[in-house]
Amino acid sequence: IVARALHPAGSVVKVRGVPIGGEQIQVIAGPCSVETQAQMDEAAAGVAAAGCRLMRGGAFKPRTSPYAFQGLGVIGLEYFQRAAQRYKLPVVTELMDVRMLDTFMEYDVDVIQIGARNMQNFDLLKEVGRVNKPVILKRGLSATLSEWLMAAEYIAAGGNHSIIFCERGIRTFETAYRNVLDITAIPALKRETHLPVIVDPSHAAGKAWMVPALAQAAIAAGADGLLIEMHPNPCEAWCDADQALAPDELQALMRTLAAVAAAV
Protein backbone atom coordinates (compact mmCIF):
# COMPACT_ATOMS: atom_id res chain seq x y z
CA ILE A 1 0.00 0.00 0.00
CA VAL A 2 2.84 2.42 0.76
CA ALA A 3 4.84 1.56 -2.38
CA ARG A 4 5.83 4.43 -4.65
CA ALA A 5 4.55 2.59 -7.70
CA LEU A 6 0.95 3.11 -6.53
CA HIS A 7 1.28 6.93 -6.56
CA PRO A 8 4.40 7.79 -8.55
CA ALA A 9 3.87 11.54 -8.10
CA GLY A 10 3.86 11.20 -4.31
CA SER A 11 1.02 11.70 -1.87
CA VAL A 12 0.15 14.48 0.53
CA VAL A 13 -1.06 13.89 4.10
CA LYS A 14 -3.36 16.68 5.25
CA VAL A 15 -3.55 17.62 8.91
CA ARG A 16 -6.48 20.00 9.50
CA GLY A 17 -5.78 21.58 6.12
CA VAL A 18 -1.99 21.70 6.53
CA PRO A 19 -0.35 19.65 3.77
CA ILE A 20 2.61 17.40 4.58
CA GLY A 21 4.36 16.25 1.42
CA GLY A 22 4.16 18.08 -1.88
CA GLU A 23 5.55 21.54 -2.53
CA GLN A 24 5.68 23.05 0.96
CA ILE A 25 8.09 22.16 3.74
CA GLN A 26 6.31 21.78 7.09
CA VAL A 27 8.05 22.22 10.40
CA ILE A 28 6.55 20.68 13.53
CA ALA A 29 8.08 22.25 16.63
CA GLY A 30 7.60 22.19 20.37
CA PRO A 31 8.99 20.80 23.60
CA CYS A 32 10.04 17.23 24.19
CA SER A 33 7.50 16.95 26.97
CA VAL A 34 4.48 18.81 28.23
CA GLU A 35 5.39 20.30 31.63
CA THR A 36 3.01 23.06 32.72
CA GLN A 37 0.25 25.19 31.20
CA ALA A 38 2.54 28.24 31.27
CA GLN A 39 5.36 26.33 29.53
CA MET A 40 2.98 25.13 26.79
CA ASP A 41 1.45 28.60 26.35
CA GLU A 42 4.91 30.09 25.86
CA ALA A 43 5.98 27.24 23.60
CA ALA A 44 2.89 27.62 21.41
CA ALA A 45 3.57 31.35 21.06
CA GLY A 46 7.14 30.56 19.98
CA VAL A 47 6.04 27.91 17.48
CA ALA A 48 3.51 30.28 15.89
CA ALA A 49 5.92 33.26 15.90
CA ALA A 50 8.51 31.18 14.04
CA GLY A 51 5.96 30.37 11.35
CA CYS A 52 5.67 26.65 12.09
CA ARG A 53 2.20 25.28 11.38
CA LEU A 54 2.10 22.27 13.70
CA MET A 55 3.13 21.72 17.31
CA ARG A 56 4.70 18.75 19.08
CA GLY A 57 4.84 17.79 22.76
CA GLY A 58 4.83 14.52 24.67
CA ALA A 59 2.39 13.75 27.47
CA PHE A 60 3.53 10.11 27.59
CA LYS A 61 7.31 9.77 27.43
CA PRO A 62 9.34 6.63 26.60
CA ARG A 63 12.22 7.20 29.03
CA THR A 64 15.26 4.96 29.29
CA SER A 65 15.07 5.02 33.09
CA PRO A 66 11.83 4.13 34.86
CA TYR A 67 12.84 6.66 37.55
CA ALA A 68 13.00 9.56 35.09
CA PHE A 69 9.99 11.84 34.45
CA GLN A 70 7.48 9.75 32.52
CA GLY A 71 5.30 12.57 31.21
CA LEU A 72 2.23 14.22 32.78
CA GLY A 73 -0.22 11.80 31.18
CA VAL A 74 -3.79 12.86 30.35
CA ILE A 75 -3.55 16.28 32.02
CA GLY A 76 -0.67 16.94 29.62
CA LEU A 77 -3.02 16.46 26.65
CA GLU A 78 -5.30 19.06 28.21
CA TYR A 79 -2.51 21.64 28.68
CA PHE A 80 -1.29 20.94 25.15
CA GLN A 81 -4.68 21.39 23.48
CA ARG A 82 -5.45 24.54 25.44
CA ALA A 83 -2.14 26.13 24.38
CA ALA A 84 -2.23 24.96 20.75
CA GLN A 85 -5.86 25.91 20.09
CA ARG A 86 -5.14 29.56 20.82
CA TYR A 87 -2.84 29.60 17.77
CA LYS A 88 -4.86 27.05 15.75
CA LEU A 89 -1.86 24.71 15.73
CA PRO A 90 -2.62 21.03 15.11
CA VAL A 91 -1.11 18.87 17.86
CA VAL A 92 1.34 16.01 17.41
CA THR A 93 1.88 13.70 20.38
CA GLU A 94 3.23 10.23 21.07
CA LEU A 95 1.03 7.22 21.77
CA MET A 96 2.85 4.46 23.64
CA ASP A 97 -0.01 2.26 24.79
CA VAL A 98 -3.01 0.92 22.87
CA ARG A 99 -5.13 1.52 25.97
CA MET A 100 -4.72 5.29 25.56
CA LEU A 101 -5.98 5.41 21.98
CA ASP A 102 -9.60 6.23 22.92
CA THR A 103 -8.35 9.04 25.15
CA PHE A 104 -6.28 10.40 22.25
CA MET A 105 -9.45 10.41 20.12
CA GLU A 106 -11.41 12.10 22.92
CA TYR A 107 -8.81 14.84 23.23
CA ASP A 108 -8.81 15.19 19.47
CA VAL A 109 -5.08 14.70 19.00
CA ASP A 110 -4.39 15.67 15.36
CA VAL A 111 -1.38 13.47 14.64
CA ILE A 112 -0.45 10.30 16.52
CA GLN A 113 3.30 9.86 16.86
CA ILE A 114 4.65 6.32 17.07
CA GLY A 115 8.08 6.57 18.67
CA ALA A 116 11.27 4.88 17.57
CA ARG A 117 10.99 2.33 20.38
CA ASN A 118 7.54 1.26 19.21
CA MET A 119 8.19 1.08 15.48
CA GLN A 120 7.72 -2.67 15.58
CA ASN A 121 5.04 -2.79 18.26
CA PHE A 122 2.75 -4.52 15.80
CA ASP A 123 -0.37 -4.51 17.97
CA LEU A 124 -0.02 -0.74 18.45
CA LEU A 125 0.49 -0.30 14.68
CA LYS A 126 -2.62 -2.37 13.91
CA GLU A 127 -4.73 -0.25 16.26
CA VAL A 128 -3.62 3.11 14.83
CA GLY A 129 -4.29 1.58 11.43
CA ARG A 130 -7.98 1.41 12.34
CA VAL A 131 -8.47 5.08 13.19
CA ASN A 132 -8.90 8.07 10.94
CA LYS A 133 -5.91 10.11 12.20
CA PRO A 134 -2.58 10.85 10.53
CA VAL A 135 0.31 8.93 12.05
CA ILE A 136 3.99 9.87 12.25
CA LEU A 137 5.99 6.65 12.21
CA LYS A 138 9.47 7.17 13.58
CA ARG A 139 12.27 4.92 12.46
CA GLY A 140 13.39 2.33 14.99
CA LEU A 141 16.82 2.75 16.55
CA SER A 142 18.25 -0.02 14.38
CA ALA A 143 15.54 -0.59 11.80
CA THR A 144 16.35 -1.18 8.15
CA LEU A 145 14.35 0.65 5.51
CA SER A 146 12.47 -2.51 4.61
CA GLU A 147 11.50 -3.13 8.26
CA TRP A 148 10.34 0.48 8.48
CA LEU A 149 8.29 0.17 5.29
CA MET A 150 6.70 -3.04 6.60
CA ALA A 151 5.83 -1.31 9.87
CA ALA A 152 3.99 1.32 7.79
CA GLU A 153 2.20 -1.48 5.93
CA TYR A 154 0.84 -2.70 9.29
CA ILE A 155 -0.84 0.69 9.73
CA ALA A 156 -1.95 1.00 6.11
CA ALA A 157 -3.39 -2.52 6.00
CA GLY A 158 -5.99 -1.50 8.59
CA GLY A 159 -7.26 1.26 6.29
CA ASN A 160 -5.33 4.26 7.59
CA HIS A 161 -3.13 5.50 4.74
CA SER A 162 -2.24 8.86 6.33
CA ILE A 163 1.28 7.93 7.34
CA ILE A 164 4.33 10.18 7.61
CA PHE A 165 7.76 8.60 7.96
CA CYS A 166 10.21 10.29 10.34
CA GLU A 167 13.95 9.63 10.25
CA ARG A 168 15.36 10.43 13.71
CA GLY A 169 18.86 8.99 13.62
CA ILE A 170 20.07 5.43 14.03
CA ARG A 171 22.46 3.59 16.33
CA THR A 172 25.97 3.08 15.00
CA PHE A 173 29.45 2.64 16.52
CA GLU A 174 29.75 6.43 16.89
CA THR A 175 29.35 7.85 20.39
CA ALA A 176 30.23 11.52 19.79
CA TYR A 177 26.57 12.42 19.29
CA ARG A 178 23.26 10.88 20.25
CA ASN A 179 22.48 9.10 16.96
CA VAL A 180 23.62 9.21 13.35
CA LEU A 181 21.17 11.08 11.15
CA ASP A 182 20.76 8.83 8.14
CA ILE A 183 20.56 11.38 5.34
CA THR A 184 20.89 8.54 2.84
CA ALA A 185 17.55 7.21 4.02
CA ILE A 186 15.73 10.29 2.72
CA PRO A 187 16.20 9.78 -1.05
CA ALA A 188 16.27 6.00 -0.61
CA LEU A 189 12.95 5.91 1.24
CA LYS A 190 11.28 8.44 -1.03
CA ARG A 191 12.12 6.19 -3.96
CA GLU A 192 10.33 3.30 -2.23
CA THR A 193 7.23 5.08 -0.92
CA HIS A 194 4.79 7.73 -2.10
CA LEU A 195 4.26 8.87 1.50
CA PRO A 196 5.91 11.98 2.99
CA VAL A 197 9.26 11.68 4.77
CA ILE A 198 10.21 14.12 7.51
CA VAL A 199 13.33 14.35 9.67
CA ASP A 200 13.88 14.89 13.40
CA PRO A 201 17.33 16.47 13.71
CA SER A 202 16.94 16.98 17.48
CA HIS A 203 17.00 13.33 18.55
CA ALA A 204 19.75 12.60 16.01
CA ALA A 205 22.06 15.35 17.28
CA GLY A 206 21.23 15.33 20.97
CA LYS A 207 22.76 18.84 21.09
CA ALA A 208 20.97 22.03 20.12
CA TRP A 209 23.99 23.56 18.38
CA MET A 210 23.99 20.76 15.81
CA VAL A 211 20.28 20.96 14.99
CA PRO A 212 20.43 23.75 12.34
CA ALA A 213 23.11 21.97 10.26
CA LEU A 214 21.19 18.68 10.29
CA ALA A 215 17.88 20.40 9.59
CA GLN A 216 19.33 22.18 6.56
CA ALA A 217 20.95 18.97 5.30
CA ALA A 218 17.64 17.13 5.59
CA ILE A 219 15.78 19.73 3.54
CA ALA A 220 18.58 19.81 0.96
CA ALA A 221 18.30 16.01 0.68
CA GLY A 222 14.59 16.21 -0.09
CA ALA A 223 12.82 15.84 3.25
CA ASP A 224 9.19 17.01 3.28
CA GLY A 225 9.50 18.58 6.69
CA LEU A 226 11.07 18.53 10.13
CA LEU A 227 10.19 17.66 13.71
CA ILE A 228 12.19 19.94 15.99
CA GLU A 229 12.39 20.25 19.77
CA MET A 230 11.98 23.82 21.01
CA HIS A 231 11.51 24.91 24.63
CA PRO A 232 10.74 28.42 25.90
CA ASN A 233 13.59 27.98 28.38
CA PRO A 234 15.84 25.10 27.19
CA CYS A 235 18.04 25.00 30.31
CA GLU A 236 14.99 24.23 32.41
CA ALA A 237 13.45 21.54 30.19
CA TRP A 238 12.38 18.44 32.12
CA CYS A 239 13.39 16.19 29.26
CA ASP A 240 16.01 16.46 26.47
CA ALA A 241 17.21 19.89 27.63
CA ASP A 242 20.53 19.70 25.73
CA GLN A 243 18.89 19.41 22.32
CA ALA A 244 16.10 21.98 22.63
CA LEU A 245 16.29 25.17 20.58
CA ALA A 246 15.21 28.44 22.19
CA PRO A 247 12.35 30.30 20.45
CA ASP A 248 14.72 32.83 18.85
CA GLU A 249 16.97 30.01 17.57
CA LEU A 250 13.95 28.35 15.96
CA GLN A 251 13.04 31.63 14.28
CA ALA A 252 16.56 32.04 12.92
CA LEU A 253 16.58 28.45 11.65
CA MET A 254 13.23 28.91 9.90
CA ARG A 255 14.66 31.81 7.89
CA THR A 256 17.59 29.71 6.67
CA LEU A 257 15.31 26.77 5.80
CA ALA A 258 13.29 28.88 3.41
CA ALA A 259 16.52 29.66 1.53
CA VAL A 260 17.59 25.99 1.44
CA ALA A 261 14.15 24.86 0.26
CA ALA A 262 14.18 27.48 -2.49
CA ALA A 263 17.59 26.29 -3.68
CA VAL A 264 16.62 22.62 -4.14
Ligand code: PEP
Ligand atom coordinates in the same frame (compact mmCIF):
# COMPACT_ATOMS: atom_id res chain seq x y z
C1 PEP B 1 10.32 12.21 20.90
O1 PEP B 1 10.03 12.63 19.77
O2 PEP B 1 10.14 12.88 21.92
C2 PEP B 1 10.96 10.88 21.03
C3 PEP B 1 10.93 10.21 22.17
O3 PEP B 1 11.56 10.48 19.90
P1 PEP B 1 12.13 9.02 19.46
O4 PEP B 1 10.97 8.08 19.56
O5 PEP B 1 12.59 9.27 18.07
O6 PEP B 1 13.26 8.69 20.40
Ligand code: MN
Ligand atom coordinates in the same frame (compact mmCIF):
# COMPACT_ATOMS: atom_id res chain seq x y z
MN1 MN C 1 12.73 14.26 23.13
